[in-house]
Amino acid sequence: MPAELPQSATGMGCTGCAARAVGLCRAWLSRGLEDSVPGLPAITQFERAVPARRLVFRASECRDYVPVICAGWGAVVAYLPSGQRQILSFPLPGEFVSPSLIFADGPARDVEAVTPVRCRTFDRTKVREQMIGRPKFLKKIFEDCFEEKERLAELVIDLGRRRAEERVARLVLHLMQRLGKHDMASGGTIDFPLRQAHIADALGLTPVYINQILQNFRDDGIFEIANRKLRVLDPVKLHLAANK
Amino acid sequence: MPAELPQSATGMGCTGCAARAVGLCRAWLSRGLEDSVPGLPAITQFERAVPARRLVFRASECRDYVPVICAGWGAVVAYLPSGQRQILSFPLPGEFVSPSLIFADGPARDVEAVTPVRCRTFDRTKVREQMIGRPKFLKKIFEDCFEEKERLAELVIDLGRRRAEERVARLVLHLMQRLGKHDMASGGTIDFPLRQAHIADALGLTPVYINQILQNFRDDGIFEIANRKLRVLDPVKLHLAANK
DNA sequence: CGGCCCTTTGACGGACGTCAAATAGCGTGG
DNA sequence: CCACGCTATTTGACGTCCGTCAAAGGGCCG
Numbered sequence: 001m002p003a004e005l006p007q008s009a010t011g012m013g014c015t016g017c018a019a020r021a022v023g024l025c026r027a028w029l030s031r032g033l034e035d036s037v038p039g040l041p042a043i044t045q046f047e048r049a050v051p052a053r054r055l056v057f058r059a060s061e062c063r064d065y066v067p068v069i070c071a072g073w074g075a076v077v078a079y080l081p082s083g084q085r086q087i088l089s090f091p092l093p094g095e096f097v098s099p100s101l102i103f104a105d106g107p108a109r110d111v112e113a114v115t116p117v118r119c120r121t122f123d124r125t126k127v128r129e130q131m132i133g134r135p136k137f138l139k140k141i142f143e144d145c146f147e148e149k150e151r152l153a154e155l156v157i158d159l160g161r162r163r164a165e166e167r168v169a170r171l172v173l174h175l176m177q178r179l180g181k182h183d184m185a186s187g188g189t190i191d192f193p194l195r196q197a198h199i200a201d202a203l204g205l206t207p208v209y210i211n212q213i214l215q216n217f218r219d220d221g222i223f224e225i226a227n228r229k230l231r232v233l234d235p236v237k238l239h240l241a242a243n244k
Numbered sequence: 245m246p247a248e249l250p251q252s253a254t255g256m257g258c259t260g261c262a263a264r265a266v267g268l269c270r271a272w273l274s275r276g277l278e279d280s281v282p283g284l285p286a287i288t289q290f291e292r293a294v295p296a297r298r299l300v301f302r303a304s305e306c307r308d309y310v311p312v313i314c315a316g317w318g319a320v321v322a323y324l325p326s327g328q329r330q331i332l333s334f335p336l337p338g339e340f341v342s343p344s345l346i347f348a349d350g351p352a353r354d355v356e357a358v359t360p361v362r363c364r365t366f367d368r369t370k371v372r373e374q375m376i377g378r379p380k381f382l383k384k385i386f387e388d389c390f391e392e393k394e395r396l397a398e399l400v401i402d403l404g405r406r407r408a409e410e411r412v413a414r415l416v417l418h419l420m421q422r423l424g425k426h427d428m429a430s431g432g433t434i435d436f437p438l439r440q441a442h443i444a445d446a447l448g449l450t451p452v453y454i455n456q457i458l459q460n461f462r463d464d465g466i467f468e469i470a471n472r473k474l475r476v477l478d479p480v481k482l483h484l485a486a487n488k
Numbered sequence: 489c490g491g492c493c494c495t496t497t498g499a500c501g502g503a504c505g506t507c508a509a510a511t512a513g514c515g516t517g518g
Numbered sequence: 519c520c521a522c523g524c525t526a527t528t529t530g531a532c533g534t535c536c537g538t539c540a541a542a543g544g545g546c547c548g
Contacts, residue, residue, distance in 0.1 A: 159400060
């Protein structure tokens with residue numbers, strides 16, 4: 001059977017969606033916002049299901065809509081004419097693919113499915129309207145935009161000035177931290193659906209070299225990846241390897 | 245004599261500042277905004293002059309203030325424990341160092357002076373207040389925030405997936421385009437105060453290698469740098485080298 | 489004239505890429 | 519249930535882009 005998708009919403013609303021418990025959807029719908037409305041935000045499309053390795057959103061589609069990942073992992077990608085791929089970020093369940101798209105009219109980017117993905121698009125104008133009366137949600141959005149930019153800056157520093165092993169260690173820590181925020185990390189083990197090629201394309205390296213690095217990390221008792229799970233064996237050593 | 249600073253404002257206001265003609269300051273003060281106010285925005289500090297190679301803003305200083313470059317070139321930098329430097333962007337005259345700092349309470353970054361720099365800080369709260377009644381200026385700010393993020397994304401792609409020569413060519417084109425917007429590019433020649441070490445640290449390379457690349461470009465009749473000026477010899481070849 | 493950056497040059501080294509082929513998983517179909 | 523195809527992982531030999539090290543000029547300013 002194909003890799004399972006988390007329980008899908010049955011209607012066209014978000015009722016029953018697992019992503020309500022995490023990320024921005026949680027902030028939107030419930031998290032301690034005395035100014036939150038009980039109803040659902042304006043939804044413009046049915047939820048879509050996309051199998052792994054396929055395109056979730058096309059850059060040109062996002063002119064008037066704000067894309068959201070409801071379940072599964074995505075990858076924001078850029079392709080060069082040569083066919084090379086650079087991954088810019090991994091949107092996780094409950095997250096806007098790119099929070100700045102709420103404000104921007106600029107060009108967006110393609111998004112691919114790492115795992116099977118359920119996704120939605122919201123009407124940008126309506127999202128903006130909904131923000132107006134809800135300062136705390138607006139603040140959360142701003143924070144997320146800033147975080148998106150900061151993550152890119154960190155990635156620039158990684159690609160510009162850090163060795164391959166350090167980059168890998170930092171990516172792992174970054175993902176664990178984000179999954180932790182989303183209540184998706186338990187103990188030292190996380191779901192880790194990324195292929196070695198994803199890691200390579202996110203870090204400006206090649207799959208072959210990533211493979212060697214992952215083996216080094218396993219041999220050194222730092223972490224290991226098996227069966228789409230990542231298990232941290234020695235958190236201290238991992239932080240050391242990441243210079244963090 | 246030291247490299248000259250453009251005409252400085254004499255009082256504590258922006259009256260007479262050359263940067264009024266360019267960039268965000270222009271948008272703020274005059275550019276076709278029927279909702280612009282004739283007065284000056286709220287200024288919290290006298291203009292400061294900083295000699296080349298010194299720190300213009302410290303990351304920790306920017307908690308409540310929004311830094312602006314009035315004259316000269318800056319460099320937003322990050323240092324690793326090893327002492328390695330990565331340059332994230334080059335703020336130009338009339339630009340906010342980082343437009344997103346208007347909204348963000350997050351951590352900022354150090355800014356160094358590439359040339360001698362005149363700079364100012366604005367009170368963040370007052371800048372926000374001023375935006376409220378001026379939708380066009382607000383829109384411009386959002387656009388700049390988006391552009392800031394997009395430039396970082398482009399840099400990630402450069403550092404991750406492009407060869408050194410391509411990176412250099414793209415940096416040159418990027419700077420020419422931005423200087424053009426600011427009316428600071430005339431013909432195929434621009435002021436180019438960057439040292440080879442700046443280019444290296446912006447592109448994740450080393451000064452020695454940058455030196456070799458610049459010579460290749462000169463020998464190939466693409467562009468040349470001399471006396472802090474960059475002269476494009478063959479725009480077509482330059483675009484070709486940049487894959488743009 | 490002296491000091492400080494910056495640029496330039498050359499020899500050498502290493503991190504990471506490329507190529508190729510074997511192996512392992514995993515889902516599909518007979 | 520095995521066969522098949524596809525994709526992902528693994529391994530080894532080899533190559534190259536770019537870094538490191540070191541030293542010798544330049545330009546600018548005091």
